Amino acid sequence: MGVDYYNVLKVNRKATDDDLKKAYRRLAMTWHPDKNPGNKQEAEAKFKQISEAYEVLSDPQKRAVYDQYGEEGLKGMPAPGSSSSAANDFIFNPRNAEDIFAEFFGSSPFGFGSMGRAKSMRFQGDGGSIFGSFGGTENVFRSYNEGVGAGMGSQLRKAPPVESKLPCSLEDLYTGSTRKMKISRSVLDSSGRLVPESEILTIEIKPGWKKGTKITFPDKGNEQANLLPADLVFVIDEKPHEVYKRDGNDLIVNQKISLAEALGGTSVELTTLDGRQLSIPVTDVVSPGFELVIAKEGMPIIREPGRKGNLRIKFEVKFPSRLTPEQRAGLKRILGS
Template identity: 80%
Template sequence: MPPPGSAGGPGDFQFNPRNAQDIFAEFFGSSPFSFGSMGHAKSMRFQSEGPGLFGGFGGPENVFRSYSEGVGVGGGVQARKAPAVESKLTCSLEELYSGSTRKMKISRNVIDVNGRMVPESEILTIDVKPGWKKGTKITFPGKGNQQFNQLPADLVFVIDEKPHEVYKRDGNDLVINQKISLAEALAGTTINLTTLDGRDLSIPVTDVVSPGYELVIAKEGMPIAKERGRKGNLKIKFDVKFPSRLTADQRASIQHILGD
């Protein structure tokens, strides 16, 4: 038997492991991974995960091209994420006051297991929370269209408010403009309202309504989304309707009542 390390007969061989860099240098005279001028380590070694000297890259020129284009070892593409797709979700003030559940059917393109682009439909559920404001965003990750070599986009719904016939929103407050006559402004009146959740409010006005007067009803505004149980205020702004003309007797009566 030949001593260890010596050549044997035809059935014996000696394994001398060498890396890809050494083999390339032997054939071409230099290493494609030398970066001595960059001040870093003088060589980089890639572990082959597929056939060929460079693990599927095909040659040194492809190594550099793939490295700059974000292709991983073995030729795998590092997919980029497509930009998010935004869509408006218009809600009534009633929905934003009490909350609601919305069902949205979407259609999008996806890549199936065979690598083909196919259409797909899906129903998404959106739980609208009480107090959400215009501009609130609800994101469904990866529910947008898919493209080759890209991760599917996120689908984003943006809350929008539908105009209301009676109420106008001002942050967490609700505002109404109420028309009253001059007699009501001076002698008092009662404002009857239906709230956004269906309750009936009867609001007495006992003060003299002067120009710029505003009546504030505490805790009858919008729910505050981040402060459970709290609400804004209801603000009533008055528009006093003056009579277009007065009779002589009416003028005399007013002068008698309001005179110094």
């Protein structure tokens, strides 16, 4: 059957005209070559295929031929196992993708980019264009943009990004996690009216991400007339932890010990953020400001896979509130020697 136009537009075979327009609007804005300067070759191929699918499925005659004979019959190619076209004399030649884009949107959100030259040549009037004769390229450009009154090469302004906080536990940021977020937004339907739409977004939180990290979903904000849709941005926010505090790539633990433990030694028992049990011996005398550093037990370092920061244990020595005369004498005898 060749190309599955329904799959190209991500619609089912019972899609209405509104369904097709909505699908084309979304996909054409996503894959227009001028919006994908770093991947223009792939974007141009997808953009042309999306435009071709919309042209076929939005035309009742072409859609009927396609549904019955597939792409081969639609384009006058012999169907598999046949020596002639299944659609007989019906031969479909796709229109220029930029012509469809310009006709659909009324003005280019991206200005005249990589495909603009081909589009303008198709618009030149010789009596055979479906738009009639415009009297040359200059008039074509003026007609193309006069709907917004901005002159040649105008661009639609993009709405400012919409930011939302994404609270994450230290465990989430240590091991990584996946979040499913249901969003509700307003989108323009084929008639230009705002209608509600819901969608579930998947956010992959990477090990080592920090507070303030931004995850951007292009064009997922509310749509407005004469504006490109806003980007939806989630900003990582770190929840307080009852044991650990983050300092860059390091983790800090505040540990209280007695004077006897500070002088005679002790051990610190901790559960790591990924659930392991640590037993850390303290053999040095703990003096004011003493900090014990455990290498590679901190947070993952996002730019250096496999590496981690340090775990830093800060001690607070609890002094006794009172001593008996015998205890005082004993301490003087021990410490004095």
